[in-house]
Amino acid sequence: MAKRSKVFESFADAVADIPDGASIAFGGFAYPGVPFNLIAALLKQGAKGLTCITNGTGGSAPDRMPDIGMLVQNDQVAKVVASFTAPTRASDRIPLTQYVAEGKVVAELVPQGTLAERLRAAGCGIPAFYTPTAVGTELAAGRETRVFGGREYLLEEALPVDVAFIRAWKADTAGNLLFRRSQRNFNPLMAMAAKMTIVEVEEDFLEPGAIDPDDVHTASIFVHRMVKIPAAPEGLWPGRRPERAPAKENPERAAPKEKQS
Amino acid sequence: MSGLERQQIADRVAQEFQDGWIVNLGVGMPTMCSNTPIDADILYHAENGVIGYGPVLPAGQEDVHLVNAGGQNVSLNPGAAIVHHADSFGIIRSGRIDVTVLGIYEVACNGDFANWKVAGANGGGIGGAMDLAACAKQVFVILEHTTRDGSPRLLRECALPVTARGVVSLVATNLGLFKPLGDRFLLREIAPGVTVDQVRAATGAPVEVPADLKVIKIL
Numbered sequence: 001m002a003k004r005s006k007v008f009e010s011f012a013d014a015v016a017d018i019p020d021g022a023s024i025a026f027g028g029f030a031y032p033g034v035p036f037n038l039i040a041a042l043l044k045q046g047a048k049g050l051t052c053i054t055n056g057t058g059g060s061a062p063d064r065m066p067d068i069g070m071l072v073q074n075d076q077v078a079k080v081v082a083s084f085t086a087p088t089r090a091s092d093r094i095p096l097t098q099y100v101a102e103g104k105v106v107a108e109l110v111p112q113g114t115l116a117e118r119l120r121a122a123g124c125g126i127p128a129f130y131t132p133t134a135v136g137t138e139l140a141a142g143r144e145t146r147v148f149g150g151r152e153y154l155l156e157e158a159l160p161v162d163v164a165f166i167r168a169w170k171a172d173t174a175g176n177l178l179f180r181r182s183q184r185n186f187n188p189l190m191a192m193a194a195k196m197t198i199v200e201v202e203e204d205f206l207e208p209g210a211i212d213p214d215d216v217h218t219a220s221i222f223v224h225r226m227v228k229i230p231a232a233p234e235g236l237w238p239g240r241r242p243e244r245a246p247a248k249e250n251p252e253r254a255a256p257k258e259k260q261s
Numbered sequence: 262m263s264g265l266e267r268q269q270i271a272d273r274v275a276q277e278f279q280d281g282w283i284v285n286l287g288v289g290m291p292t293m294c295s296n297t298p299i300d301a302d303i304l305y306h307a308e309n310g311v312i313g314y315g316p317v318l319p320a321g322q323e324d325v326h327l328v329n330a331g332g333q334n335v336s337l338n339p340g341a342a343i344v345h346h347a348d349s350f351g352i353i354r355s356g357r358i359d360v361t362v363l364g365i366y367e368v369a370c371n372g373d374f375a376n377w378k379v380a381g382a383n384g385g386g387i388g389g390a391m392d393l394a395a396c397a398k399q400v401f402v403i404l405e406h407t408t409r410d411g412s413p414r415l416l417r418e419c420a421l422p423v424t425a426r427g428v429v430s431l432v433a434t435n436l437g438l439f440k441p442l443g444d445r446f447l448l449r450e451i452a453p454g455v456t457v458d459q460v461r462a463a464t465g466a467p468v469e470v471p472a473d474l475k476v477i478k479i480l
Contacts, residue, residue, distance in 0.1 A: 029309040029346070030332030031325065055388075085384030088288075088377070100383055107384050112308060113350030113392030120347040131354065133392045136426040138378075169326070181326035181337075185309045186346045217345075240323050241332050 006175045006226050007205060011041035014198050014225045018042065018163060021078075023051040025119065025194060026068060027166035027187035033179065035165040036236040037200045037229055039066040042076070042165075049078045053119070053161055055112060055186065056084035057096045065238055069095040077105050081159070083112040109139065116189055118159035123192025123222075128157045164194035167229075168218070171199060172206040175223030176216040184217060191222040198225040264406070264435035264452035265477065272297045272480045273450070274362055274401055274433045282359035283352075285393055288331040289364035290403045297480065305329075306358060308389035310349035313341030330389065353389070354396045361393040362401045367419045370466040372429045372441045374402055375421035387424075394425035406434035406463050413465035415439065415446060436460050438477060442469065450475045 008014040015038060018024070024042075028034025043066060050071065057080060058067025071077050073095050080096060085107040087094055099105040110118070111133050121129055130153035134140050144155040166187040169180035177199060179187060191197040205228060229235040265273070267290050275297035278284060283304045286292050295305060295316070305314050307330040314329055315336040323334030344352075352358065365376035374394070378385035394400055404414055415432065432439040437460055438450040445467035448460060453476050461468050 030328045032309075032328055056386075083388050084386040086378070086382045086386055088379075088386035088388075090379045090382075097383065109384055109387060111387050111391040112346075112389040113353060116346035116350050131392075132395045133354070135395065137391065137424065138422040139391075181324060181343060182307075182309045182311050182328050183326045184343060184345045188345045189347050239325055240320055240334055241328065 005173070006224060007173060008225050008227050011037050011200070011227050012044065014038070014227050015041045015045050018045060018047045020047050021049040022047060022163055023053065023161045025053040025161040025164045025186070025190035027164065027185065027190050029055055029182065029185035031065070031238040031241045032181065033167050033183040033185050033187050034065070034238070035167045035198075035200050036066050036238065037227070038165040038198060039068070039071070040236060043070060043074055046074075046076065048076050050076050051079040051081065052077055053081045053115075053159060053190075055115070056082055057094060060093050060095065061242075065236065072096050072099050072105055075104075079106040079108065081108045081110055081115070083110055083115050085109045111139070114156050115159070116186060118156055119161075119186065119189040119193040121158035122160035123189060126158060128155055130154065131156055159193060161190070161194045162196065164190035164197040165200075166190055166197065167200045168202070170203045170206060170211060171201040171223070171226055172208045172211050172220075174208040175199075175220035175226065176208075176211050177218040177223060178211055178215060179217050188218045191218045194222075196224045197222055199223055199227070200229050201226050202229055204228060264437070264455045266435075268293050268296065269477075269479055270403055270433050270435060273438055273477050274403060274431070275299050277401065277431065278303055278360070283357060285353070285358050285361040285389075285397065286330075287361065287363040287390065287393075288388075291362035291364050292329070292331055292333070294362055306349070306352060308346070308349055308353075310344040310346055311335070311337070311341070312344065312352075313338045350389070350392055353392050356396055356398060358393065358397040360399040360401055361397040362403060363390055363393065363424075365402045365404050365424070367414050367416055367421055368402050368404065368429055368432050368441065369416050369419045370441045370446050371418070371443055372427040373419050373423045374400075374425065374429050375419045376424050378422045380421060385422075390424050394428050399430050400425070400428045401431040401433065402429050403433050406436040411463075413463055416465040436463060439468075445469050447471070448474065450477045452477050453479065
């Protein structure tokens with residue numbers, strides 16, 4: 001009997017059975033590796049009470065790419081676990097702030113390296129670990145610490161998730177993934193931390209064997225569903241990320257130094 | 262008394278970098294350190310696992326799959342490598358970053374600093390700052406010497422929630438270059454056109470001034 005294919009025809013099909021209350025890890029850092037198409041499909045699918053694990057919740061522009069802030073605004077989110085839960089500039093605004101203030105969403109703030117390691121631990125069968133990060137800060141107040149070699153470390157628990165949404169560059173039909181450049185970021189960790197990983201794939205699916213086994217970043221074991229991203233405008237293909245207004249600087253010095261190598 | 266411009270502050274910090282260092286630059290003013298022409302081979306590390314990135318590329322030339330920690334589309338220098346986020350923070354936590362340069366809100370003369378939560382905020386933006394602050398071999402910080410309303414940001418104790426304690430070894434502001442010494446700041450160098458009295462008046466902690474005080478050289 002043939003194995004069931006991991007390749008799904010549409011993003012709607014791939015996210016159709018995600019239940020209310022699911023915990024979902026969303027990959028990506030800035031734009032590279034963000035599963036924009038899966039987020040857009042989840043916005044339409046409408047599951048509620050979600051716990052969203054993400055580096056950040058996105059921006060505030062109304063015409064921005066699909067992000068966790070939109071899921072929040074769509075009343076689909078109960079909790080956010082992120083390394084950014086409020087803007088670092090007092091003048092900036094993100095949608096999450098109001099929902100947290102009104103008690104509609106719980107926000108758990110986690111240092112970025114701790115977030116990555118909690119996901120890695122979950123994917124590796126390790127329930128907890130100690131890290132020096134955040135010792136002596138408000139985040140460590142009242143929590144378990146332990147001294148190793150004269151230095152104090154904070155206990156952090158693994159962060160397993162029900163579902164991971166990630167974006168990859170290439171995939172074979174078996175589910176082996178290859179990421180390009182900084183698209184990798186959290187994505188391999190989230191795939192390992194999840195019971196079910198759904199991938200949006202940029203290039204056409206390859207036959208098994210077409211990716212050299214030595215080049216596979218995420219092995220097929222961790223991948224359950226994949227969808228090929230259609231051409232724009234049906235599919236979402238981010239370009240250059242709009243930059244925030246730069247602070248005043250000397251235009252003659254604006255271009256970084258060319259490195260001699 | 263405005264002193265140095267933002268790029269000039271970054272320039273002074275970059276001159277502290279030594280050949281062969283692995284450097285992590287925070288978002289904002291710290292990224293401007295990579296604009297400074299210095300005679301040192303630096304390997305720039307970004308939290309998202311990019312090791313050995315180069316200049317930001319202009320629109321039309323960017324690689325949409327490649328950004329630094331600030332989300333800017335950068336290039337890669339020969340010898341660059343990409344790792345995932347857990348390996349990237351493994352590099353940080355295991356003490357392999359020679360220096361991190363962070364933009365911050367406040368610093369105290371005991372080496373504490375704050376940069377993740379503004380007054381009255383519910384939540385904050387930590388990013389990689391707490392990992393870097395706790396684990397880099399050295400932590401340099403860059404900030405405007407005072408707030409917009411003129412209140413000092415170099416203090417005896419941080420008023421805002423701290424990012425890490427006792428870790429800062431160099432403070433660069435528009436008024437000068439400082440070293441936290443526990444109960445005071447040492448004024449290592451002063452910005453051109455700024456007086457010691459102005460520095461003291463704008464600082465919320467004692468300032469030690471060496472007899473042979475140097476003036477920051479503008480590149």
